[in-house]
Amino acid sequence: MADAENTSFPLLEAAATCPVCGAGRPQPLHVYPNPKRRIARAERLILTGCPACGAAWSHPLPSAAEVDAWYAGAEGWEQRPGLRAQADGGDQAEAKLLRKLDAKRATRERETELLLPLLGDLRSSPRVLDFGCGIGAWLDSFAARGWATTGIEPGPTARAITARRHRALDAIPHEPEFDLVVVQHVFEHLRDPLAAARALATATRPGGWVFVSVPSLDRLPVHGKLGYAASGVHLFTYTAEGMTRMLALAGLRVTERLEDGGWEEGSQGPGVHLKLLARRDEVTLPVTGGDPLEPARSALEAWGRVRLAALEAASPLVAPRGLARLSRRRQAVHQSALTKRKRALREPLDLPLLEPPTACPCCAAGDMKPLHVLRNPHRRIAPVAHLVVTGCRRCGIVFAHPLPTPAQLDAFYAGEAQGWEDRLDEQDDQDAFMDRKHERYRRELELLGHALEGTGGTGRRVLDFGCGLGAWLDALGEAGWETEGLEPGAAQRAATAQRHRVVDAVSGAPRYDLIVLNHVLEHLRDPVATLRELRAAARPGARLYASSPNLGRLAEHGKLGYVVSGVHVMSFTAAGLRSVLGLAGWVAEGELDDPGWEALDARPGMRLRMVAVAGDPVTPPAGEHPLEPAENALRGHAAARSAAQGAGSSSTSSLRPRLRAFISESSRR
Ligand SMILES: [Zn+2]
Numbered sequence: 239m240a241d242a243e244n245t246s247f248p249l250l251e252a253a254a255t256c257p258v259c260g261a262g263r264p265q266p267l268h269v270y271p272n273p274k275r276r277i278a279r280a281e282r283l284i285l286t287g288c289p290a291c292g293a294a295w296s297h298p299l300p301s302a303a304e305v306d307a308w309y310a311g312a313e314g315w316e317q318r319p320g321l322r323a324q325a326d327g328g329d330q331a332e333a334k335l336l337r338k339l340d341a342k343r344a345t346r347e348r349e350t351e352l353l354l355p356l357l358g359d360l361r362s363s364p365r366v367l368d369f370g371c372g373i374g375a376w377l378d379s380f381a382a383r384g385w386a387t388t389g390i391e392p393g394p395t396a397r398a399i400t401a402r403r404h405r406a407l408d409a410i411p412h413e414p415e416f417d418l419v420v421v422q423h424v425f426e427h428l429r430d431p432l433a434a435a436r437a438l439a440t441a442t443r444p445g446g447w448v449f450v451s452v453p454s455l456d457r458l459p460v461h462g463k464l465g466y467a468a469s470g471v472h473l474f475t476y477t478a479e480g481m482t483r484m485l486a487l488a489g490l491r492v493t494e495r496l497e498d499g500g501w502e503e504g505s506q507g508p509g510v511h512l513k514l515l516a517r518r519d520e521v522t523l524p525v526t527g528g529d530p531l532e533p534a535r536s537a538l539e540a541w542g543r544v545r546l547a548a549l550e551a552a553s554p555l556v557a558p559r560g561l562a563r564l565s566r567r568r569q570a571v572h573q574s575a576l577t578k579r580k581r582a583l584r585e586p587l588d589l590p591l592l593e594p595p596t597a598c599p600c601c602a603a604g605d606m607k608p609l610h611v612l613r614n615p616h617r618r619i620a621p622v623a624h625l626v627v628t629g630c631r632r633c634g635i636v637f638a639h640p641l642p643t644p645a646q647l648d649a650f651y652a653g654e655a656q657g658w659e660d661r662l663d664e665q666d667d668q669d670a671f672m673d674r675k676h677e678r679y680r681r682e683l684e685l686l687g688h689a690l691e692g693t694g695g696t697g698r699r700v701l702d703f704g705c706g707l708g709a710w711l712d713a714l715g716e717a718g719w720e721t722e723g724l725e726p727g728a729a730q731r732a733a734t735a736q737r738h739r740v741v742d743a744v745s746g747a748p749r750y751d752l753i754v755l756n757h758v759l760e761h762l763r764d765p766v767a768t769l770r771e772l773r774a775a776a777r778p779g780a781r782l783y784a785s786s787p788n789l790g791r792l793a794e795h796g797k798l799g800y801v802v803s804g805v806h807v808m809s810f811t812a813a814g815l816r817s818v819l820g821l822a823g824w825v826a827e828g829e830l831d832d833p834g835w836e837a838l839d840a841r842p843g844m845r846l847r848m849v850a851v852a853g854d855p856v857t858p859p860a861g862e863h864p865l866e867p868a869e870n871a872l873r874g875h876a877a878a879r880s881a882a883q884g885a886g887s888s889s890t891s892s893l894r895p896r897l898r899a900f901i902s903e904s905s906r907r
Pocket residue numbers: 256257258259260261288289290291292293
C-alpha cells in the first residue's frame with residue numbers, strides 16, 4: 239500500500255496560479271486517484287481551490303488540444319463505453335444517441351416550464367442558444383413555443399442530429415443576439431470556463447438571461463458523489479459562491495439559485511446539481527467579504543465526516559462464516575459493505591489538506607507548501623490517518639503536519655521508554671548490543687576529531703541531549719571529556735546514571751564545550767526552542783554535533799518513512815538544518831559526508847551530520863530557496879520509485895487477493 243502512494247507526488251507540482259482569476263497560491267484541498275485518465279492524464283489529481291475567487295478545479299488541467307480531442311475526436315466523448323458498446327460506426331452511434339431523445343425531451347420540457355416564468359416579459363419570437371446542446375432535446379421544447387433556436391455542440395454525431403432541426407453553429411457569435419443562453423453540464427468540462435462565460439455574456443442581449451447547471455460541490459455532503467463533482471473529465475467543480483464570482487467576472491449577475499419548486503425533480507438525486515439563473519447586467523463583484531473558498535472547504539469537511547460515519551457503520555472486511563448459506567439479499571448486503579470498505583481503504587478517509595498549518599514551527603513564516611500526503615497507519619503519536627509533509631519556503635524545514643501536541647509527545651516517549659526496557663530484557667546479550675554502539679560512537683568521535691579542535695580548555699565538558707543508554711557518553715568519557723546526559727526515558731536515564739552525570743534540565747548558564755544531538759532533532763515539535771536552550775548553555779566557541787535522517791539524499795537511500803513519519807516529525811536537508819541551527823544562534827560548518835562517515839551507514843546518504851559553532855542567531859534571508867533541495871529530493875525519490883516499479887504497474891495491496899477470493903467465493907454460492 240505504501241508503495242502505491244510513494245510513486246506519485248502530485249503536490250510537488252501543484253498549481254501556481256488560479257486559472258480563473260490569475261491569483262497566486264491556490265490551495266490544494268484534496269488529492270484523489272484518476273484511474274481512467276480520460277482527459278487529464280495524471281495518475282492523481284489535486285482538487286485545488288482559489289482563496290481569491292473561490293474557483294475549484296482538478297490540477298493538472300489537460301491541454302486545450304487534449305480537451306478538444308476528447309469532445310470532438312474519434313476516441314473521446316461520443317465513444318464513451320456506454321455509447322461504444324453497440325456502436326461500430328457512425329450510424330450505430332447515432333441510433334444509440336437517438337434512442338435517448340424522447341426521455342431527454344420529457345426532462346427538458348419540465349425545466350422549460352419552470353424556467354420561462356422566471357424570465358419576465360420577452361419580445362416576440364425570442365432567441366435561445368443552447369451551449370453544449372447534445373442532440374438538441376432542450377432546443378426542441380423552445381422551438382415548440384415559437385423560439386428561434388441555436389445550438390453549439392462539439393460532438394460530431396450529436397451536432398449532425400441537432401442540425402436537422404435547429405441552427406447549429408461551431409462557435410459563439412460575437413453579437414449580442416440571444417434572449418436566453420442555456421449552459422447545461424458544460425462549465426465543468428471546460429479548461430477555460432471564464433473565457434467561455436465571457437463569450438456567452440457577449441452573445442447575450444443586455445438584460446438577457448443565462449441559465450447554468452453544473453454538478454454541485456456545495457451539496458456534496460447531501461449527494462456524496464465527489465467523483466461526479468470532480469474528476470479527470472469534470473475539470474472544474476463549483477460552489478454557488480465560486481460560480482457567482484466567475485460569472486461576475488464575465489459580466490453576468492446571478493439573480494437566483496434554483497433549488498426549490500421542482501428544480502430537483504428528475505435530477506440524479508437531491509443536491510447533485512447547482513442551478514443558477516444570471517442576467518447580463520452591470521455587475522459589481524459580490525462583496526460578501528470573508529473567504530470565497532469557505533463553502534468548498536466546509537462541503538468537503540462535512541463530506542469527510544459523513545464518509546467516516548458510513549465507514550464506521552459498515553460491516554468489517556472479514557467475510558462472515560457460512561456466507562454461502564445466507565440469503566441472496568444478505569449476501570448482497572455484505573457484498574456492498576465490502577465494496578464500500580474497499581473503496582474507502584483505497585482513498586483517504588480524512589481530508590488532511592483542508593487545514594494547513596498557519597505558521598512554520600521553526601521560523602514562524604506563513605509561506606509553506608504541502609509536499610506530500612503520507613499515511614500514518616500506526617498513529618503512534620498523532621492520532622490522524624494522514625499526515626501532510628509540509629515544507630517552509632522561508633527556512634527550508636520540512637515537517638509532518640499536524641505536529642503532535644506536547645502532551646502526545648510526552649505520553650509517547652514515556653511508552654517508548656517502556657518499550658526500550660522490554661527490548662533490553664529480551665536482549666540475550668546486552669553487552670554485545672552496547673559493544674556495537676560503543677564501537678560506532680568511538681569511530682564517529684574519531685572522525686569528528688578535526689571538527690572539534692579548539693573546543694574548550696581544561697575540563698572540557700559535553701552534554702549528550704537525548705543520551706539514551708549513554709553509549710555516546712561512554713565514548714566521550716574514554717576520550718577525556720567530562721560527561722553529562724539528559725534523557726526523558728526513565729529506564730535509559732537510570733542506565734546512563736550508573737556511569738555518567740545525568741541532568742533533568744538544560745543549564746541556563748554557559749556550561750558546555752560540546753553538545754551532542756544524536757537523532758534527536760527529528761523527534762521534536764519545536765527544534766529551534768531546544769537549540770536556543772542549548773545555545774544558552776554553550777561556552778564561547780562551543781560546538782554542536784547533530785545527526786539526523788537525511789531528507790536531502792532521499793533519492794539515493796529511498797527510505798521515505800525514515801526521513802519523515804508520525805514519529806520523525808521534523809525532516810532535514812542540509813539547507814533546512816543550517817537554517818534551523820542559525821535561527822537558534824548556531825553557525826553551521828560543512829556537512830560531514832566524506833567516505834569515512836558514509837561507511838558508518840547501512841545505505842549511503844541515510845544520515846545528515848553537521849557541526850555548528852556557538853554564534854549569533856540568523857534569520858533566514860528572504861529571496862533564497864532553501865526548500866528546493868527538499869522538493870528535488872522528493873522528485874528524485876518519486877522518479878526512482880516509478881522507474882523501479884515500471885510505468886503503469888499498479889502495485890497490488892495485500893487487501894486485494896483476499897477480497898478477490900471472498901468475492902469469487904460468495905458469487906459461487
Ligand atoms: Zn481565482
